[in-house]
Amino acid sequence: MNKDYSKYFEPSLKDARKRIEKETENISFTLEEKYIGIGIGLTYLIKTYGCQGNLADSEKIAGILDLLGFQEIDDESKADVLIFNTCCIRANAENRIYGELGRLKGLKKERPEMLICLCGCMPQEEVTIELLKNKYKQVDIIFGTHNIHMLPSYIYEAYQTRKRILEVYSMEGNIVEGVPIKRAHEKKAWVDIMYGCDEFCTYCIVPYTRGKERSRLPKDIINETIQLVKDGYIEITLLGQNVNAYQVKVENGNYTFANLLEDLAKTGIQRIRYTTSHPKDLDKATMDVMAKYPNIMPHLHLPVQSGSNQILKKMNRKYTKEQYLEKVNYLKSLIPDLALTTDIIVGFPGETDDDFKETLDLVEKAQFEGAYTFIYSPREGTPAAKFTNQVDPIISKERLLLLNKYINDGFARGNKRFEGETVEVLVEGFSAKNPQLLTGYTKHNKLVNFVGSKELIGNLVNVKIEKAYTWHLKGKII
Ligand code: SAH
Ligand code: SF4
Numbered sequence: 011m012n013k014d015y016s017k018y019f020e021p022s023l024k025d026a027r028k029r030i031e032k033e034t035e036n037i038s039f040t041l042e043e044k045y046i047g048i049g050i051g052l053t054y055l056i057k058t059y060g061c062q063g064n065l066a067d068s069e070k071i072a073g074i075l076d077l078l079g080f081q082e083i084d085d086e087s088k089a090d091v092l093i094f095n096t097c098c099i100r101a102n103a104e105n106r107i108y109g110e111l112g113r114l115k116g117l118k119k120e121r122p123e124m125l126i127c128l129c130g131c132m133p134q135e136e137v138t139i140e141l142l143k144n145k146y147k148q149v150d151i152i153f154g155t156h157n158i159h160m161l162p163s164y165i166y167e168a169y170q171t172r173k174r175i176l177e178v179y180s181m182e183g184n185i186v187e188g189v190p191i192k193r194a195h196e197k198k199a200w201v202d203i204m205y206g207c208d209e210f211c212t213y214c215i216v217p218y219t220r221g222k223e224r225s226r227l228p229k230d231i232i233n234e235t236i237q238l239v240k241d242g243y244i245e246i247t248l249l250g251q252n253v254n255a256y257q258v259k260v261e262n263g264n265y266t267f268a269n270l271l272e273d274l275a276k277t278g279i280q281r282i283r284y285t286t287s288h289p290k291d292l293d294k295a296t297m298d299v300m301a302k303y304p305n306i307m308p309h310l311h312l313p314v315q316s317g318s319n320q321i322l323k324k325m326n327r328k329y330t331k332e333q334y335l336e337k338v339n340y341l342k343s344l345i346p347d348l349a350l351t352t353d354i355i356v357g358f359p360g361e362t363d364d365d366f367k368e369t370l371d372l373v374e375k376a377q378f379e380g381a382y383t384f385i386y387s388p389r390e391g392t393p394a395a396k397f398t399n400q401v402d403p404i405i406s407k408e409r410l411l412l413l414n415k416y417i418n419d420g421f422a423r424g425n426k427r428f429e430g431e432t433v434e435v436l437v438e439g440f441s442a443k444n445p446q447l448l449t450g451y452t453k454h455n456k457l458v459n460f461v462g463s464k465e466l467i468g469n470l471v472n473v474k475i476e477k478a479y480t481w482h483l484k485g486k487i488i
């Protein structure tokens with residue numbers, strides 16, 4: 011053991027895979043008195059990578075740092091505490107972060123008093139810890155996804171001892187309520203409803219980095235939403251790696267995702283979205299609730315991953331192409347104008363040309379209006395990384411390009427159907443590309459640009475769509 015570490019808890023993928031029957035504990039965030047004010051006069055910057063789960067976690071980290079007295083800034087070179095909230099879903103996600111860390115060596119030499127912290131999913135992997143120990147000595151504090159709430163103690167100790175702190179747990183994970191949240195938006199909020207994942211899709215690292223599936227209590231989620239409505243929020247997005255697995259035992263059975271969705275729709279929040287859904291667990295009750303309440307948005311992100319049953323089986327997805335389409339068709343029978351988006355992986359081990367054709371066929375049949383498409387990236391510790399018939403990267407790349415053509419056509423078609431229609435837009439701000447234009451999203455999650463004044467930001471407005479482009483719509487406010 012390296013004696014330079016004042017705290018020392020290393021991750022273990024083997025432990026992270028374990029799921030023992032242990033009741034999830036609900037614990038409350040508390041702040042010890044000695045930590046109060048440790049950030050006064052100091053600044054911080056958080057860099058966030060990966061999924062919405064990480065965006066939501068970063069809002070908690072910011073909430074904690076504000077509580078300690080730190081001030082948020084956007085100049086990395088001046089930050090006293092610089093935090094990387096990381097993602098390891100694919101190799102390229104990790105490589106980007108290593109690039110950034112490498113770049114910081116010089117800055118840390120110039121300003122040795124600054125604290126560089128690495129958290130999120132990367133430190134949950136053993137390989138990351140090895141690399142950090144040997145190559146990235148500029149990182150001062152390393153913690154994982156299970157112990158964000160302990161950040162005050164890590165910063166305090168780092169300042170006191172000037173030693174590297176490494177504390178990453180591979181346990182199943184608890185639920186921590188009451189962590190302060192500094193929300194990035196004033197009208198749109200993330201609301202965590204469950205943590206972790208028990209699906210173990212054979213390609214995926216998330217069940218190892220986020221621990222076991224565990225659901226927040228309904229009252230905590232409902233109260234958070236009621237407060238958001240009071241605070242003037244218009245839109246919430248419910249978050250979890252598999253929101254359809256949301257479940258809490260109650261006296262007379264189980265309280266499910268459909269129950270939660272319905273109770274939240276009744277809070278009066280104007281727009282509800284949720285992500286991510288698992289096709290196996292998306293049930294009829296949930297789809298019925300979606301159709302029943304106009305404040306649940308007519309957009310569903312339903313990752314399919316592949317259209318080949320052979321590949322779906324090897325991925326451990328537990329549904330077939332036909333079952334996927336059946337669910338989609340049922341939902342479309344209830345909500346005919348539904349916008350459907352998905353995630354697809356190409357080049358999964360053993361994927362043949364015929365398997366890929368099945369994926370293209372599914373894309374046609376499901377009429378996706380957008381997708382995140384990826385080349386399979388082996389993740390150490392996952393079963394698929396050991397599968398023997400890995401696909402030639404050149405072939406994977408060709409498949410990705412062809413798939414993207416299909417997906418882009420769907421994107422354009424999905425936008426085209428709104429030409430001439432009047433749509434409701436939640437105005438987010440001025441477009442980064444063209445500061446003359448306001449920008450926001452419709453109920454169907456389509457991006458709209460239009461001319462308008464600053465006062466409209468944060469409001470719901472009606473826009474008549476004049477022209478559809480592949481990636482956005484253009485219209486006039488009415
Ligand atoms: N829980 C969500 C999101 C998981 S991560 C879900 O089940 O869909 C987001 C997406 O990344 C996945 O849907 C999948 O398409 C992709 N992904 C996950 N692991 C991957 C890997 N090893 N290689 C390539 N893409 C991957
Ligand atoms: Fe990963 Fe599958 Fe869980 Fe999604 S459902 S996080 S892809 S293991």
Ligand code: F3S
Nearest residue numbers: 060061097098099131
């Ligand atoms: Fe990445 Fe972790 Fe999310 S690996 S996609 S940040 S759960």
